[in-house]
Amino acid sequence: MKxxxxxxxxxxxxxxxxxxxxxxxxxxxxxxRQLSHDVRNDLNAMELLISYVECERSGGDVGxxxxxxxxxxxxxxxxxxxxxxxxxxxxLDYIPYPADILYEDLRDRVALERPQLAARIxxxxxxxxxxxxxxxxxxxxxxxxxxxxxxAFSSCESPVQIxxxxxxxxxxxxxxxxxxDCPSNLEQWGLLPLVSTRRSHYGLGLFRVxxxxxxxxxxxxxxxxxxxxxxxxxxxxxxxx
Amino acid sequence: MKxxxxxxxxxxxxxxxxxxxxxxxxxxxxxxRQLSHDVRNDLNAMELLISYVECERSGGDVGxxxxxxxxxxxxxxxxxxxxxxxxxxxxLDYIPYPADILYEDLRDRVALERPQLAARIxxxxxxxxxxxxxxxxxxxxxxxxxxxxxxAFSSCESPVQIxxxxxxxxxxxxxxxxxxDCPSNLEQWGLLPLVSTRRSHYGLGLFRVxxxxxxxxxxxxxxxxxxxxxxxxxxxxxxxx
Numbered sequence: 001m002k003x004x005x006x007x008x009x010x011x012x013x014x015x016x017x018x019x020x021x022x023x024x025x026x027x028x029x030x031x032x033r034q035l036s037h038d039v040r041n042d043l044n045a046m047e048l049l050i051s052y053v054e055c056e057r058s059g060g061d062v063g064x065x066x067x068x069x070x071x072x073x074x075x076x077x078x079x080x081x082x083x084x085x086x087x088x089x090x091x092l093d094y095i096p097y098p099a100d101i102l103y104e105d106l107r108d109r110v111a112l113e114r115p116q117l118a119a120r121i122x123x124x125x126x127x128x129x130x131x132x133x134x135x136x137x138x139x140x141x142x143x144x145x146x147x148x149x150x151x152a153f154s155s156c157e158s159p160v161q162i163x164x165x166x167x168x169x170x171x172x173x174x175x176x177x178x179x180x181d182c183p184s185n186l187e188q189w190g191l192l193p194l195v196s197t198r199r200s201h202y203g204l205g206l207f208r209v210x211x212x213x214x215x216x217x218x219x220x221x222x223x224x225x226x227x228x229x230x231x232x233x234x235x236x237x238x239x240x241x
Numbered sequence: 242m243k244x245x246x247x248x249x250x251x252x253x254x255x256x257x258x259x260x261x262x263x264x265x266x267x268x269x270x271x272x273x274r275q276l277s278h279d280v281r282n283d284l285n286a287m288e289l290l291i292s293y294v295e296c297e298r299s300g301g302d303v304g305x306x307x308x309x310x311x312x313x314x315x316x317x318x319x320x321x322x323x324x325x326x327x328x329x330x331x332x333l334d335y336i337p338y339p340a341d342i343l344y345e346d347l348r349d350r351v352a353l354e355r356p357q358l359a360a361r362i363x364x365x366x367x368x369x370x371x372x373x374x375x376x377x378x379x380x381x382x383x384x385x386x387x388x389x390x391x392x393a394f395s396s397c398e399s400p401v402q403i404x405x406x407x408x409x410x411x412x413x414x415x416x417x418x419x420x421x422d423c424p425s426n427l428e429q430w431g432l433l434p435l436v437s438t439r440r441s442h443y444g445l446g447l448f449r450v451x452x453x454x455x456x457x458x459x460x461x462x463x464x465x466x467x468x469x470x471x472x473x474x475x476x477x478x479x480x481x482x
Contacts, residue, residue, distance in 0.1 A: 022263035025434070029328045036325030039280065040318045046287070050310045053294060057303070069291045077281045084277030087270045193266070 023194055031194040031202050035083065038200055042076045079200070086204035087193060092135040092215050099128040099164045099171045105136070106143050106162075114144070120151045122161045132171040132237035134216060139237070142212040143173065145205050146233050150177040154231075169219075170239035179224065179231035186222040264435055272435040272443055276324065279441055283317045320441070327445035328434060333376040333456055340369040340405045340412045346377070347384050347403075355385070361392045363402045373412040373478035375457060380478070383453040384414065386446050387474050391418040395472075410460075411480035420465065420472035427463040 049065045049072070056062050103126040111118045150160045154177040161176040183189045190206025197203055213220045216237060223232040290306045290313070297303050344367040352359045391401045395418040402417040424430045431447025438444055454461045457478060464473040 021265055021267075023266060023269055024262055025264060025328065026262075028264055028269070028434070032325045032328050036321040039321045043314045043318045043321075047311065047314045050307060050314065054307045057298065062298070066291060066295045070288065073284045073288045073291065077284045080277040080280045080284075084273045087266065087273050193269070 023192070027192070027194040027197075031197050034197045034199070035202065038079070039076065042072060042079075046072045083202060083204065086202075086208045087211075090135070090138050090212060090215055092138065094133040095136055096131045096133045097136060097139070099130050099132065099166075100126045102134070102136075102139065103128075103164055106140055109140055110144060110147065114148070117144075117148055117151055120157065120160050121147060122159045124161070124163050126164050128164050128166055128171065130166045130171050130239065132239050134237055135212075138212045139216070142209045143235070145209050146175055146235070149206060149209075150175050150231070150233060153182070154178045155180045167236060169236050171237045173235040173237070175233040177231050177233075178229055180229055182222070182224050182231050186224060189222060264433070268433070268435040268438075272438050275438045275440070276443065279320070280317065283313060283320075287313045324443060324445065327443075327449045328452075331376070331379050331453060331456055333379065335374040336377055337372045337374045338377060338380070340371050340373065340407075341367045343373075343375070343377075343380065344369075344405055347381055350381055351385055351388065355389070358385075358389055358392055361398065361401050362388060363400045365402070365404050367405050369405050369407055369412065371407045371412050371480065373480050375478055376453075379453045380457070383450045384476070386450045387416055387476070390447060390450075391416050391472070391474060394423070395419045396421050408477060410477050412478045414476040414478070416474040418472050418474075419470055421470055423463070423465050423472050427465060430463060 046069060049069050052060070052065050053062050053069075056065075103123075107118075107123055110121065147160060147162065154160060158178040163174050163176075165172050165174070190203075190210050193202075193204055193207040195203040210220060213235060218235060218237045221234045221236075223234065224230075225232075287310060290310050293301070293306050294303050294310075297306075344364075348359075348364055351362065388401060388403065395401060399419040404415050404417075406413050406415070431444075431451050434443075434445055434448040436444040451461060454476060459476060459478045462475045462477075464475065465471075466473075
């Protein structure tokens with residue numbers, strides 16, 4: 001693969017995140033309790049629909065109930081797929097990706113798949129041609145999740161800015177958001193899976209982002225300006241991973 | 242609570258098992274992959290049944306398909322309930338339980354709920370009146386699971402023997418089985434959850450037994466006689482937990 005820069009990037013190596021290999025049984029417990037609760041909730045809803053179909057047979061709104069059943073099955077399958085994918089170490093399929101193209105692809109993807117998120121984002125103009133080899137699917141997934149995260153954790157429907165710049169190691173992506181508060185230990189944020197489990201959320205989003213970034217030998221960092229209430233999320237993809 | 246013996250039981254304390262607090266992300270991964278696969282398999286089967294009902298409506302064997310759908314929902318809910326219960330630390334509700342009564346109750350329970358298992362077990366005569374306070378539901382569950390385990394891991398449909406005797410600490414339950422082989426590190430068997438994940442099995446059975454036994458401040462031990470190919474599983478419930 002042809003790279004634009006043959007430099008090694010010492011700061012990338014130094015900053016490479018330590019990797020959590022273990023999950024406490026307590027976290028596993030609360031996660032499984034929540035997951036079990038959510039799946040059984042879905043199943044209860046299906047049970048009601050099945051009973052409805054059973055009572056009405058060809059009358060009533062059976063057609064709509066059957067469509068809802070199909071949806072419930074699809075929804076349940078997606079939930080489980082998301083959960084199992086979150087903890088899988090992805091195999092990367094690198095392609096050399098100029099930053100400006102990845103930027104455009106990210107914008108298109110968010111506009112298409114997450115219109116509500118797209119409305120919150122302030123896109124700049126990106127003309128950076130620096131190439132960082134990435135797995136396109138996974139890099140886009142990670143950046144989208146970081147944007148989603150920024151939108152979810154910023155206050156008052158405030159805008160989320162995204163920009164890209166060249167840096168010594170390669171390409172730095174920066175997401176800027178308004179944040180009244182943020183986790184006390186930002187360096188550890190999302191390192192541990194299954195923290196902050198709640199209905200249909202299992203603390204796996206940022207954990208997966210970290211795994212994708214780690215697989216890329218890229219870095220993820222957060223910088224909080226408590227005075228200005230600004231949180232910056234930075235990802236550096238190396239030109240020479 | 243009145244106890245039959247005021248003795249402390251030093252060997253119980255000494256043997257009290259060390260407790261695994263962490264699960265590796267790798268084990269979590271393979272577990273979630275399997276669980277996700279199993280749940281989606283169930284959902285696929287439901288999808289086919291829903292499509293069948295949709296096509297046939299009032300004709301065909303719709304009644305039977307709907308019954309199968311109910312069963313599938315129940316089965317899926319039970320799976321998730323079992324999974325989440327496996328890792329929950331139970332709150333104990335102690336009652337003073339004479340050994341002979343617990344022995345009879347165990348026999349009745351296995352005969353009623355697990356007839357196939359019951360057919361493998363050689364019950365002796367138990368007249369031991371020693372009282373060990375236990376949570377009846379959980380103690381019966383743990384002993385049943387150990388019998389199930391012994392039957393599953395013994396060869397040639399060989400019989401499984403169970404007996405009870407008094408010991409210094411309280412009451413010792415011993416399950417004897419034929420075993421051509423057994424895990425190399427018997428002391429660690431089942432300590433770690435999510436090991437040996439396979440279709441619809443997540444390595445949680447013995448793990449839960451250990452948690453129940455730990456909550457009772459009881460002990461669990463395995464002794465293997467490689468010459469005679471006999472494996473003994475011993476549980477000691479203290480008379481003074």
